[in-house]
Amino acid sequence: MLRDALDGLTVVDFTQIGAGPTCTMLLADMGARVLKVEPPAGELGRGLGPGWIGDDSALFHAFNRNKLGVSLDLKSPDGVAVARRLVADADIVVESMRPGVMARLGLGPAQLVNDHPSLIYCSISAYGQTGPYADRAGVDGIVQADSGLMSLIGLAGGEPCKVQAPVVDVMTGYVACMGVLAKLAQRARDGQGGHLDVNLLNSALALQQSSLTSYFADGELPVRAGSAAPYSAPNQAFETSDGWIMVAAYTPERWRRLCELLGLQHLIDDPRFATSPLRVANRPQMVEALTRVFVTRSTQEWLPVLKDADILCARVATYEDVVRHPQVAANRMIGEVEHATLGTIRMPGFPINSAAENSQPSRPAPACGEDTRAVLLGLGYSVDDIAALLARRAIHCGEGASSPAAQRQAVYSQ
Template sequence: MSESTVPPGAGPLAGIRVVDLSKILAGPYVTMSLADLGADVVKVEHPDGGDPTRSWGPPFNGPDATYYLSANRNKRSVVLDLKSADGHEAVHRLISTADVVVENFRPGSSLHELYSYERLSEQYPELVVLHISAFGDAGPMRLEPGYDMVAQAAAGLMSLTGEPDGPPLKAGYAMADLSAALFGVIGVNAALVERARTGRGQYLTTSLYESQLALHVSWATGYFATRERPRRLGSGHPNLVPYQAYPASDGNFVIAVGNQDLWRRLCVTIGREDLPADPRFITNADRVTHRDALNAELEVTLRERTVEQWCTLLGQAGVPVTPIRSLDEIYASEQTQVLGMIGTVDHPAVGELEQIRFPVTFRGERPELRTAPPVLGEHSREVLSELGYDDAEVDRLLAAPGDLREEARPHQ
């Protein structure tokens, strides 16, 4: 679509069509992000239940689980059997109109072969294809299935999460899925920029495993320098002290001291002017070395007041501090409301549906919440008609039995 035909406010990716052949979270989050940015995303689902996350509940809201509703807004849903001859032909008609395909077929599966980039690129050389897997396209773990928690365990996140004397824990968010999704979004947009320059599409791959390694950041460089296996620190920071959650008299709150000035302000505010003079705590390096001793001193003092009292006092002194807030508090907070991070969209079965909005603004505005996560097959007739099928052909396609399906497997 030329720039002159893009309607005002349509989003930076207006005119880009994405075919979403993925399911679960990583792939759908990529395509939802592209849709938020203005792309026309068509989600292709199997007639027998569609994306498995539609049934990942409770909680449900309307016919679908809230898990599905979290990653599929601004898309259109079409039901097609990817393996049947008619379904395969319809998907190819759809891909012929597309700029991007996103899939997470299990490596080695029939669908992975049927819709391989080698085959697609022969017919559609300008196509950008993103493949998301659990462990990457090469190596001894290439064929292993994996959900988010498996990747968190295999790629080190769980070894770094939890209290020192407790068991390893997974992160509260699906960090493996979501980090793969975000790197996937970056890759797709970069490939579209390059295609505008060269006229050629390309094959992109990322995985839950690789994306976790990319997020190791300072943990990795620390290990490379010392070759020491890091230990879990609870809410603590490996390189800064004090920088963690501390107990007050009625709960816990977070203090983040990132330099010497903040260290001195903290000590003055809590009435512990003795601490900066203690040889064990003079520099940050000293404090990291004597982490346990310092935390024991701080905890005794910090238990003397409430979370609200400490957050008020330390905040007034310019020390980074916050209560540990729950989701209900966050969603009701003035900060969240002022930023406009929660929006609503009309759902055909639910009515007004609340959604967390895209976290980037363009010219001061957030991308529009255009449409609700679609019910299964909601746009099948619309999209198939756009592809040139007449009413009788659409009826035949949608009446086809859905007994040819990909073998059941975990998230790729």
């Protein structure tokens, strides 16, 4: 089972917000023991809302299941010393600091891989570890803009739009996870670890594989076209009497069947629409003709009619629709985790597993530092050692008068 594929491996996770936590969550989903290292006030992602589950953001819960929570003050020499102990016992380090920050802390790839040659060290940044933009900070939306992705999204003549789901962050997390898995396979052969440089810009460009290749082919800048595919037609959403329906009928057989079904047989031999490229070139006229028919019936009425004619279609679903989708239910893709104080938390599951594996329970995202004490005891620290580190504020154990949420609020209000 994939749920225990990485059993026995330990990951030290110095990441925050989206991309890095996605990578380490996937590793945890596959059975790795992931130690999420946060500052005493918690990582930045805990405070990004709205969308709250308890004191923390839904975003934090979405990307941090199945991890153990360890809290260290890396501005403290004692905190860095504990971090080095964690790494000495680990197989993989994943970090998402700005390039150079980890090295200044004495936790950079050159230092740690030199000390531990089998260590796999994955750095995730906005633009990469080298080059003219290496020192620039960046987040999902900034890189959506800088990579050209935002120029594709929206309506012709309208403002550019952002994909509201953080697709570049999530894509980068998957790319990083893929790199770590490849490095694990390589290490199994030669025993050597090494450094992986993964960044949001490269991942955003990879998302645009087809669009950029088309640009290289003809030099034409893509035009924003809403839901329409730039390379085929009809392949877009059409308005119905009560909503929208996505239709893909660009092959010759499906185009013919669609025209017959809609009572538009005269379009089959119309020279403007004879091929998919011609339909792309004459898309506005095609859309106008098809929409006049689609708006006469509801989405729910059109779906079975189109499916019976083997025309690819789907409602443009809201999240209310998605959570009731019968195939989502069959795939067990909406999972539940049980939190000791917050109750049941629902979120998407691991997309590779079978439905049977996805039905197994996951551990909720950890409270800040909730496992610090247990992890340090496991490393050989004594109770007195831990008490001394707490007294020097080098570590945080999820205890004390000031909650992480209150500490974050104090930090953000300064």
